[in-house]
Amino acid sequence: MDGRSLPRMVTSIPGPVSRRWIDRMSRVECPAITARQPREKEIGGVSADPFVWEKALGANVLDVDGNRLVDLTSAFSVAGIGHSHPRVQAAIAEQATRLIHGMGDVYPPRVKIELSEKLAHVVPGDLEMSILCTSGASAVEAALKTANMATKRQAVIAFSSSYHGLHYGALNVTGYRREFKEPFRSQTGHFAVHMPYAYCYRCALGLAYPTCRLACLTLLKNTLDDLGSGIAQVGAVLVEPILGRGGVVIPPDEWLVGLFELCREREILIIADEILTGFGRTGRWFACDWPGLVPDMMCIGKGMGGGFPIAAVIGKPAVMTRWGLSSGEAIHTSTFLGNPLGCAAALAAIQVLEEEKLVERSRQVGEWMADGLDRLQGKCRLVGDVRCRGSLAGIELVTDRESRTPATRETSSVxxxxxxxxxxxxxxxxxxxxxxxxxxxxITQDQIRAFFQAFEEALESCDR
Ligand SMILES: Cc1ncc(COP(=O)(O)O)c(C=O)c1O
Incomplete structure (x- = not known):
């Protein structure tokens, strides 16, 4: 399969072989982890069963029915360097001949040390000390625990519509979707306070940028300074520099800069969640590089392992060392922390990003996408807003540009x-x-061009 090819559909989706697999899956998989039912509901009864992946290479995916598709998601924003990159494959295979599993915190694998050193080089500023993890949510939780150890202050400010994962600790700070949080509210903590994000297209305060003069930031400042607010002392602010799952919301740079300033003035730690935006996604190594900001801690994951599940929180030594020295047992650890295969995959993925100049390439992809997005916004009435930075874009569909009513049904159909x-x-x-x-x-320019053509046609046919 050529990872640079255009789609080639040989059956409808899902095809017969996919259907058989989906039936088998539905008997053994807990419904909690399948998107099947909700998707059926969203699109009003039309079957949208998932299709079953067989293979993926570059920007292409092959399903079990032999359909070839172009993946514009990098499978949850992971495969920035492309699916199944040969150098990542080789690094995993080579590492597997030597050490598949080690003793992360007790007797560290050599490759874990090499990766930790490499991470300190690629992240901005003086972020140097890391805790390796196996998922984004666990990286967020490691950051929250570190902030607690460092400040001893209880409350954390997070933002509406932000997504930080669904583990019990991470659920506190995630601001995305009530149904993810509500069933567990009685068992999860209550340490997070959610403030409005600078989502200017849907301003929570009903204002317009820039005449608002960042009123949402002023609101945050006043809340932090209001001793009668009822909020416990704030130790950390957790922020996605661009809201990912919450809608690809790109705040004005000055909002992010102002937020960092507010925190610095009050000695509040700032944790940037770059799990989605890191490793080249926005056309720079990290989204914080755009306004030139260095947080106290940064959570990273997704693209970091070239497809292998590995994540980390990396922070300033002055903060990370507040855990104190171990008195024998590590106070924070997990069995697969620093797994050698994951570390080898991440080292290879970072090398690929560097040597194949893929961060620059991500910026180039953004320019190709911007052309297509401009055309869509000019031509298609359903398109309310388009937002793009590097290879990260969001197209917000509305039934009416004036009222900005979300076009939920049409989005599913598109x-x-x-x-x-x-x-x-x-x-x-x-x-x-x-x-x-x-x-x-x-992804190639031809693939992007052909996709935008298909996108325009899909939008037009849903606007009838
Ligand atoms: C910004 C951000 N933080 C955290 C997470 C959680 O990562 P994981 O799904 O690996 O737990 C995600 C996942 O989408 C994310 O986008």
Whole structure:
């Protein structure tokens, strides 16, 4: 399979072989972890069963029925360097001949040390000390625990519509979707306070940028300074520099800069969640590089392992050392921390990003996408807003540009039409009306061009 090819559909989606697999899956998989039912509901009865992946290479995916699709999601924004990169494959295979599993915190594998050193080089500023993890949510939780150890202050400010994972600790700070949080509220903590994000297209305060003069930031400042607010002492602010799952919301740079200043003035730690935006996604190594900001801690994951599950929190030594020295047992650890295969995969993925100049390429992909996005916004009435930075784009669909009513049903239909034509895109935003594009950086201009043609046609046919 050529990872640079256009789609080639040989059956409808899902095809007969996919269906058989889905039936088998539905008997053994807990419904909690399948998107099947909700997707059926969203699109009003039309079958949108998932299709079953067999293989993926570069920007292409092959399903069990032999359909070839172009993946504009990098499978949850992971495969920035492309699916199944040969150098990542080789690094995993080579590492597997020597050491598949080690004793992360007790007797560290050599490759874990090499990766930790490499991470300290690629992240901005003086972020040097890391805790390796196996998922984004566990990286967020390691950051929250570190902030607690460092400040001894209880409350954490997070933002509406932000997504930080669904583990019990991470659920506190995630601001995305009530149904993810509500059933567990009685058992999870209550240490997070959610403030409005600078989502200027849907301003929570009903204002318009820039005449608002960042009133949302002033609100945050006043809340922090109001001794009668009822909020416990704030130790950390956790922020996605661009809201990912919450709708690809790109705040004004000055909002992020102001937020960092507010925190510095009050000695509040700032944790940047770059799990989605890191490793080249926005056309720089990290989204914080755009305004030149260095947080106290940064959570990273997704693209870091080239597809292998590995994540980390990396922070300033002055903060990370507040854990104190171990008195024998590590106070924070897990069995697969620093797994040698994951470390080897991450080292290879970072090398690929560097040597194949894929961060620059991600920026180039953004320019190709910007052309297509401009055309869509000019021509298609359903398109309310488009947002793009590097290889990260969001297209917000509305039934009416004046009222900005979310076009939830139409968004599902567009996604389904695109799938039928062989294009995989993401569904984002609390109103499920934002199409998210996070293609592999190795996607070609031809693939992007053909995709935007299909996108325009899908939008037009859903606007009738
Ligand atoms: C910004 C951000 N933080 C955290 C997470 C959680 O990562 P994981 O799904 O690996 O636990 C995600 C996942 O989408 C994310 O986008």
């Amino acid at each position: 996604i389904q039409l695109l799938l039928e034509r062989g294009y995989i895109v993401g569904l984002n935003g609390v109103h499920s009306n934002i199409i998210g594009l996070t293609p592999p950086f190795v």
